[in-house]
Amino acid sequence: MSWTDERVELLKKMWSDGQSASQIAKELGGVTRNAVIGKVHRLGLSNRTNGAPVPPAKTEEVKEKPAAAAAPKAEAKPRPATPPKAETPRPAPAQPAPQAAPETKSAVPARRQIIPAGQPLPPQPSANEISPEALAKVNEIEKRAKRLSLMELTERTCKWPVGDPATPDFWFCGLPVQAGKPYCDAHVGVAFQPMSARRDRKR
DNA sequence: CCCTGATTCGC
DNA sequence: GCGAATCAGG
Numbered sequence: 364m365s366w367t368d369e370r371v372e373l374l375k376k377m378w379s380d381g382q383s384a385s386q387i388a389k390e391l392g393g394v395t396r397n398a399v400i401g402k403v404h405r406l407g408l409s410n411r412t413n414g415a416p417v418p419p420a421k422t423e424e425v426k427e428k429p430a431a432a433a434a435p436k437a438e439a440k441p442r443p444a445t446p447p448k449a450e451t452p453r454p455a456p457a458q459p460a461p462q463a464a465p466e467t468k469s470a471v472p473a474r475r476q477i478i479p480a481g482q483p484l485p486p487q488p489s490a491n492e493i494s495p496e497a498l499a500k501v502n503e504i505e506k507r508a509k510r511l512s513l514m515e516l517t518e519r520t521c522k523w524p525v526g527d528p529a530t531p532d533f534w535f536c537g538l539p540v541q542a543g544k545p546y547c548d549a550h551v552g553v554a555f556q557p558m559s560a561r562r563d564r565k566r
Numbered sequence: 567c568c569c570t571g572a573t574t575c576g577c
Numbered sequence: 578g579c580g581a582a583t584c585a586g587g
Contacts, residue, residue: 366579400580403571570585
């Protein structure tokens with residue numbers, strides 16, 4: 364298979380959509396995820412909203428090739444996949460650690476008994492079903508949550524909902540997700556509990 | 567071990 | 578330009 368315009372177009376779309384290289388490869392067929400990644404790079408669209416700060420200095424490998432030292436390789440690395448790209452200072456909004464929240468609401472926002480308009484989101488476990496440690500952890504990190512809206516969520520943001528969806532005071536955690544999971548570290552803790560733990564706690 | 571993207575380098 | 582092999586990491 365070759366990279367026809369159509370295939371490249373689909374690749375671009377899926378990639379910017381946040382699809383993984385393997386998913387794209389599967390969709391396209393006839394190519395491996397490596398091929399996709401390679402193409403992505405060649406197209407120069409590696410970073411997709413990537414907040415990952417590229418390491419400024421590429422530390423040379425410490426591989427000691429016994430005879431490599433004298434190799435008369437008189438050529439600069441033509442490897443600047445990054446053209447004259449002006450350094451982005453990133454004065455960005457940054458993240459003021461202190462989320463100066465004037466509201467002195469109690470630690471845990473009261474859960475509503477009602478089911479608003481939409482269908483209920485991930486189960487909001489009742490407090491007494493969660494381990495104290497996990498609960499404390501959540502209360503802790505929720506203060507630091509990014510408080511994203513539905514539209515702001517990405518594959519890399521914690522999708523744990525907080526508050527009442529019927530209220531303006533509703534948001535998603537938004538902290539970096541635990542690899543592979545839909546939630547951040549703390550919320551994974553309350554979302555995924557070992558059966559045994561639940562049972563033990565229940566009785 | 568599953569997965570992710572990143573990079574290298576012979577083709 | 579292409580992509581397998583490899584690297585680095587969650």
